[in-house]
Amino acid sequence: MKNRKKIIAAVLAAVIVIAAVIWCVPPKTHSAEGYAMGSAVSVTVYGGKNSDEAAAAAVEKIKELDSVYLSHTEEGSFTYRLNAGREVEADSEYLKIIKDCLLLSEDCAGFSILCGALENLWNIEGGGYVPSDSEIEEALLTVDGSNIEIDKTRVTLKNGAIVTLGALGKGMACQQAVNLLKESGAKNGLCTVGGSVGVFGSPGRGKDFKIGIRNPFGEANEYFATLSLSDCFISTSGNYEKYFEKDSVRYCHIFDAETGSPVQNGLSSVTVIADNGTLSDFLSTAVYILGEGRGIALAEKYNARVIIVRDDKSVLMSEGLEDCFELTDESFTVL
Amino acid sequence: MKKLITSKDFIIIAAALMLGAALFLARGFSSQGETVVVKYNGEVEKTFPLNGEYYEITVNSVVIRRENNEVYVADSDCEDKTCVRSGKLSKKGDAAFCVPNRVSVEIEGKGANSPDAMTW
Incomplete structure (x- = not known):
């Protein structure tokens, strides 16, 4: 009897020690980094076998998505050849990308993947130019969704339309990277392409991932709040990343395809949490364009959750987010 | 019994x-004794301790400076200068990126309360 109790005690002690060790020692992280879509790319896998290889393969996948399909600046990509040649023989992957984007665009009249002419006209990244009404009207003729046609193997552009997939590319890349990581057997991972994020599993101790939301009024490293989340994709659109100012008006890089001008609606940033990367990226831009009322309604249609920061530092968010949202900068007001 | x-x-x-x-x-x-990691094209180019005397290196036209136990991008030939505007890095997980030059400066590790990632 005495021995039995000793054994029980010893087993109990061993279990406690093992549990303590597992609890305290975070899983080994396996990271790979690179650059694509004009952004830094980072993939981290927590624990697991062959995770270094899986992370590196995910970064390569993102680079390939950019250089083979999405990029409008890299010669040889489908998008580049489409814009340059006005039509392109596409593979099934590219046809699907374009179809998915066009389908999403139907939900937001101000959203278009044919904003290239507007972007060139306003030249936001090259210092900025405020065009005349007639110049805007001319460019607006190119953005309509009817200017792109798809048949079984070919994509064709009309009326000077120029394709840019920057509003969805980073989220799409996160989605593809997460898919690849899961296929390779990873259970816990984090993927970022610029400011778009994809997470699954846990970074350790069963916790959620903590995602900082950039302070639209601060420096690039500053966040005003954090989200504790997993198994989702997070994207943000805002007027602070690329913009120019003229006569104390800020012109940002997000265009309303209905007006032909950069969006100005009193919002500083829109963060969207969705279960699909392309969707989260699309919605962050679409909600930003639509503004609070119609934007939140659109997000609800997709069961996505939204955090909106207004220019006056007030913060509006979807119901149910309070549990995972933590304000870290008291100069913001949560409504 | x-x-x-x-x-x-x-x-x-x-x-x-x-x-x-x-x-x-x-x-x-x-969290004692942080390490600064400078990467070019995703590969580690240089690591050095955060704490130490004045130090400066240039990686692909990005000038990285350590001063008063902080590290920052002092200059870069890129157009957007986002890296310079990232300010001074002093805590674990702080980072500055120069995307056009494919250079990153990061203080290795993650502070107890710092996020795993940022969305912007």
Whole structure:
């Protein structure tokens, strides 16, 4: 009897020690980094076998998505050849990308993947130019969704339309990277392409991932709040990343395809949490364009959750987010 | 009927708990002596301690400077200068990126409360 109790005690002690060790020692992280879509790319896998290889393969996948399909600046990509040649023989992957984007665009009249002419006209990244009404009207003729046609193997552009997939590319890349990581057997991972994020599993101790939301009024490293989340994709659109100012008006890089001008609606940033990367990226831009009322309604249609920061530092968010949202900068007001 | 847990057993359990607590604390205290990692094209180019005297290196036209136990991008030939505007890095997980030049500066590791990632 005495021995039995000793054994029980010893087993109990061993279990406690093992549990303590597992609890305290975070899983080994396996990271790979690179650059694509004009952004830094980072993939981290927590624990697991062959995770270094899986992370590196995910970064390569993102680079390939950019250089083979999405990029409008890299010669040889489908998008580049489409814009340059006005039509392109596409593979099934590219046809699907374009179809998915066009389908999403139907939900937001101000959203278009044919904003290239507007972007060139306003030249936001090259210092900025405020065009005349007639110049805007001319460019607006190119953005309509009817200017792109798809048949079984070919994509064709009309009326000077120029394709840019920057509003969805980073989220799409996160989605593809997460898919690849899961296929390779990873259970816990984090993927970022610029400011778009994809997470699954846990970074350790069963916790959620903590995602900082950039302070639209601060420096690039500053966040005003954090989200504790997993198994989702997070994207943000805002007027602070690329913009120019003229006569104390800020012109940002997000265009309303209905007006032909950069969006100005009193919002500083829109963060969207969705279960699909392309969707989260699309919605962050679409909600930003639509503004609070119609934007939140659109997000609800997709069961996505939204955090909106207004220019006056007030913060509006979807119901149910309070549990995972933590304000870290008291100069913001949560409504 | 003897007690289920004797005083000897209790000592073993207490020792196990203390070991667990020690491991936990060790993890918390491991934030001493941060390392700055400079990467070019995703590959490590240079690592150096955050704490130390004035130091400067240039990686692909990005000038990285350590001063007063902080590190920052002092200059870059890129157009957007986002890297310079990232300001001074002093805490674990702080980072500055020069995307056009494919250079990153990061303080290795993650602070106890700092996020795993940023959305912007």
